[in-house]
Amino acid sequence: MANIREIAKLAGVSVATVSRVLNDYPYVKEEKRKAVWEAVEKLNYTKNINAVHLAKGRTYIVGVMLPYVNHPYFSAIVEGISEEALRCGYHLLLFQTNYDVQKELEALEMLRMKQVDGLIICSRTINWETLEMYKEDGPIVLCEDAKNDDVLSVYIDHYEAFLLGMNYLIGKGHRKIGYCIGRTTGINSQNRHAAYSDALRKIDETPREDWIFDHCLDIDDGKRVVNALCSMKERPTALLVSSDQVAAGIVLWGQSKGLNAPDDLALVSFDNHPISEALSITTIDLPLLLMGQRAFQMVHNCLITGTMAGQAEKLPVRLVERRSV
Amino acid sequence: MANIREIAKLAGVSVATVSRVLNDYPYVKEEKRKAVWEAVEKLNYTKNINAVHLAKGRTYIVGVMLPYVNHPYFSAIVEGISEEALRCGYHLLLFQTNYDVQKELEALEMLRMKQVDGLIICSRTINWETLEMYKEDGPIVLCEDAKNDDVLSVYIDHYEAFLLGMNYLIGKGHRKIGYCIGRTTGINSQNRHAAYSDALRKIDETPREDWIFDHCLDIDDGKRVVNALCSMKERPTALLVSSDQVAAGIVLWGQSKGLNAPDDLALVSFDNHPISEALSITTIDLPLLLMGQRAFQMVHNCLITGTMAGQAEKLPVRLVERRSV
DNA sequence: TATTGCATTGAAACGCATTTCATAAATTAT
DNA sequence: ATAATTTATGAAATGCGTTTCAATGCAATA
Incomplete structure (x- = not known):
């Protein structure tokens, strides 16, 4: 050559x-x-682009840290990031972590080693202190509530969103409410649980452990939830479901078990994915594409201005009333 | 530093x-x-990893060329690639093309410039001759039928798969059959159309242009198809649908229009995504995850052995009978 | 004791493009 | 016509880790 x-x-x-x-x-x-x-x-x-990278100290690549790609929630965010990256002449390097701390650290190290100019964290396990150690190495943007002003973030206030859903259900007369979630650790999940507890406390109900369904990510998981519900003596009249996919599974598998929404079980889910419209599921619209776009824009902005001033941007959510409540 | x-x-x-x-x-x-x-x-x-890359002439990054990520078909493939890449200590660089030839060329140039050690092409627009010009620059694996032994490929024989679906429908007594597809260009689509025509010819039917629905990718597109079907004087009794997502949309939007599967419209779709199970849609299972895994393994194998012998691996498909026919 | 051989270590070359600094030539301004 | 710019161009430094090659030291075999 x-x-x-x-x-x-x-x-x-x-x-x-x-x-x-x-x-x-x-x-x-x-x-x-x-x-x-x-x-x-x-x-x-x-x-030889590696020589260019070495000489310039820049790669025009941004890293994207996420647990997995084949879930609509994350692929929507990635789509948003990708769209903006494309427009600005950047490429995306994927760091799939499966929530493994070791893999997450690897992604951060890549920022330090200048493999990527910046890093977008879609979801994480790693703790805050560790993250801060990499602040100097390049812009890092979190796609979750950082509760902290010295890091960049674009986020959906899941406390608020969950509260919106809870209050909607309560307004419709429900008091026995459970919820489905992807994982219980993670800041988003903790915020959601807090909203759940707070809303129930207001109506003098106590959270019930057995009405909280963990590991709910896909349509299949809806099946599991339906089965669990069917074998309960006392079951909730409503569920808040953190993903439209799971809600779709509950609706569809519920039908085959005679557990119909909204009469036997009211549902409010999240995302406003096309599947929720097709199934008439009341959902809370989450601007995932926008979140990805804004995340990239933040990274890019830091890179061109050189400033790294921490800033947090909250994105709006919106309840879409349909017929599952 | x-x-x-x-x-x-x-x-x-x-x-x-x-x-x-x-x-x-x-x-x-x-x-x-x-x-x-x-x-x-x-x-x-x-x-400084860029210095390492320069000195070694390797980056331990493999490029993935695809039109977009937020579709279950592609995110399943990427998940497979990613899984294997992770195991082998490689990272993935995304080249989202939207089927734009310019963007596709860019990805190939990145192979030449040594930004990536190899390239996996999930779907493409670019022609064969152009592709061949980059053969020397590193292993390229196609996730589609290359019909050509001097390039690596892992593929699903969409002619065979479509024929399987057609014959199944014909066996069930259908003669008025249409189909839904993502795009009409592209080798996979051409193979599918050929199977469609051939199967119809066998039963002395002629393909009907207005029963072929293009641009069908997502659940929403199912709505469009249902609307189109409803306004036809003469409509097909069965549809072969290239994606479970679209089939799900057709089933769900069809219900609201009184167009029920299988009585008013029989459906056979592709992928065997969880949604097809939940909706009892007869589908043809496509090993997408496996395709991604094998694609990476092929690239990796070339990289460690240095050989680039062309080889094509066909993956098996399987009809999953359910209740939409 | 002479010799083969492995363990250690450093100088220098190599991979390659970018960028700064100094210089020279050609214009434009005064 | 002289000073002040602007245009043009190359030598050399810079970014930085890997790898080859030659050399030295020390132990084991002949």
Whole structure:
């Protein structure tokens, strides 16, 4: 593979001039410019981008840390990030973690090693203190409530969103309410649990452990929830479900068990994925695409301005009334 | 940021020795090893990975070219790739193309520039000849039928799969059959159309243009198809649908229009996504996760053995009978 | 004791593009 | 016509880790 020095020699100019031509800088005579392009053509030259990265100290790559990709929640965020990245000439490096702290650390190390110019964290397990150790290494944007102003974040206030759902159900007369969630750890989940408890406390009800369904991510999990509900002596009259996918599973598997929404079980879920519309599920719209877009914009903004002032942006949610309540 | 030379100076050894320690090579006295680690600690040293990439001529990154990520079909493939990549210590760089040739070329250029060690193409628009120009630059694996032995591919024989679906419907007595597809260009789509035509010809039916629904990707598109069907004087009795998502949309939106499966419209779709089970849709299982895994393994195999012998691996499909026919 | 061989270690070359600094030539301004 | 700019161009430094090659030291075999 030819390098820039060979081009310089063949074109009869210096490497600096070749670099100028290649990067479209002014102050190069037209004839030399032509000579360089001809040499490039003749030797079939292509830049070694790793040398460029080394010299520039930049890669124009942003890392995306997430537990997994094949879930609508995360792929929607990634789509948003990707859209913006594309527009700005950046690429995305995926760090799939499965919530493994070791893998999360690896992603952070990659920021330090300059593999990526910035990092977007869609979800995490790693603690706050560890995260802070990498603040100097490049912009990090969290897609969750940072509760902390010295880091960048774009987030959905899941306390508020859950409260919105709870109050809606309570307003419809429900008092025996449970919920489904992807995992119980994680800041989003904790916020949601707090909203759940607080809302119940207001109507003098106590949270019931057995009405909280963990590990609910996909349609299949709805089946599990339906089965569990069917074998309960006392069951909730309503569920708040953290994902439309799970709610869809509950609706569909519920039908086959004679557990119909909204009469036997009212449902309010989250995302406003097309599936919720098709199934007439009342849902709380989450601007996931927008969250991804804003996250990238924040990283990008830091990169071009050089400032890293912490800022947190809360995105609005909206209840979409349909027929599952 | 400290570099390897400063570490060497502080530890009182040569840079070669530092490199040996850092990379865990033998033949370094224990005391020097310790001195190096201490210097690393003291100066808070981290490798600049771009220098490593430049020196090694490898990045341990594999590129993934796809039109978009937020569709279950592609996110399943990416999940498979990612799983294997993780196991082998590789990372994934996303090239989202939206089927734009310019963007596809960019991904290929990144292979040439050594940004990535290999490339997996999930779907493409770019033509065969262009693709071949990058063969020398590193392993490229196609996730579609290459019909050509001098490139690597893992694929689902969509001709065969579509034929399987068609014959199943025909066996059930259907003769007026249409189909839904994501796009009409693309090799997979062409194969499917060929199977459709061939199957109809066998029973002396002619393909009907207005029973072929293009741009069908998501649940929403099912709505469009239902609306179109409802306003037809003569409508098909069965549809082959290239994605479970679309089939789900057709089933659900069909219900609200009094168009019920299987009586008013029989459906056979593809993927065997959980949603098809929940809706009892007869589907043809596509091993997407496996396809992703095998694709990565092929790239990886080329990288470690250095051989690039073209090979094509066909993955099996399987009809899952349920109640939409 | 002479010799083969492994353990250790460092100097220097290598991968390659970007960028700064100094210089020279060509214009424009005074 | 002279000073002040602007245009053009190359040498050399810079970013930084890996790897090869030669050399030295020390132990084991002949």
